Amino acid sequence: MRRWLVVGLLLVSACGVEVEEEVVATPRAVGPLGPPMASSGSLVTAVGGEIVACEGWGGGDCDTVYDIGSVTKQFTAAAIVELQSMGRLDVRDRIGRHLDGVPPDMRSITIQQLLTHTSGLVGSLGDDYEPLSRDDLLREAFASDLRSAPGTRYLYSNVGYTLLAAIIESASGEGYEQFLARHLFEPAEMTRTGYVLPDWESADVAVEYDARGRAHGTPLDHPWAEDGPYWNLRGNGGILSTARDMFRWSRALDGDELRELFRPRVREGAHADTWYGYGWVVLDSPVGRVQWHNGGNGLSYAEVTRTPAEDAFVFWVTNRSRGPGWNLERNGLTNALVSRLASLAPQPPL
Known part of the structure; x- marks a missing residue:
């Protein structure tokens, strides 16, 4: 092997060299x-x-x-799995257990549905660099229309993984990056x-x-x-x-x-x-x-x-x-x- x-x-390197002939x-x-x-x-x-x-x-x-x-999504997912092993959450939890302001049509969404892109949430809410705070993002996500009923369809959603980042903060009491650094990156010696x-x-x-x-x-x-x-x-x-x-x-x-x-x-x-x-x-x-x-x-x-x-x-x-x-x-x-x-x-x- x-x-x-x-x-x-x-x-793969050869493909890279081919590209470099142009630059x-x-x-x-x-x-x-x-x-x-x-x-x-x-x-x-x-x-x-x-x-x-x-x-x-x-x-x-x-x-x-x-x-x-x-x-990045695998780090977010790994943090959720780590929090579950710590007893801070369960992937079967509905998101309202960890986030405030969830509207009625989204109250059945679970953490696992966010992880597997089956929540029905929209793919994105705008440009990557739009200056949205955590509260701004949650408000816009909860005001959006679901694209499908939760749990019924695979629809890739960046918004879903951002909600997971917010859940990580809520369940851990730490900032998203701080939790990843302490529980994932430092143990792996990823400096x-x-x-x-x-x-x-x-x-x-x-x-x-x-x-x-x-x-x-x-x-x-x-x-x-x-x-x-x-x-x-x-x-x-x-x-x-x-x-x-x-x-x-x-x-x-x-x-x-x-x-x-x-x-x-x-x-x-x-x-x-x-x-x-x-x-x-x-x-x-x-x-x-x-x-x-x-x-x-x-x-x-x-x-x-x-x-x-x-x-x-x-x-x-x-x-x-x-x-x-x-x-x-x-x-x-x-x-x-x-x-x-x-x-x-x-x-x-x-």
């Missing part, structure tokens, strides 16, 4: 916006809890900090993951670029509250991390409590071959069960994949997901990697 993952790494590489960000047309990325692969390779392209490396988008608590060096945070190569600054250059992003983003996206820290997270995921994240619970569509767990997508493939999630904001993009049967882990991220001739969100490099691994697997004897 180790040889297959190295080949997979070369496959000017740079060693980390320079100034508040960085040089024009710069893009970078990093990737880590591991087998058996040990790194096989951890490399970067375009000036990125294993310690370059990127926005990992909706990969370069979070919103504002890590001691960031601005030059270590990747500048983000759009499809035309225009710099949009780092995530920290956008409007945020003093304690992190505003509440359209908090809990559902926007956490910053590195390839090396995501490897450390992969080892933490082997704990008994966090196995709850990977149980397939809701099919992602009537005829889908994928299931949603808690902050993770689960699917069966030629190399066995695959646990996967992605995240992107139209600029940066990340994917994380685990194959438990082979005890393998892959994470990759880039600060420019689109450009002339490529769209990394649509092309799905991880799918190509998994397919490649399957094709390289030894065939049983006839």
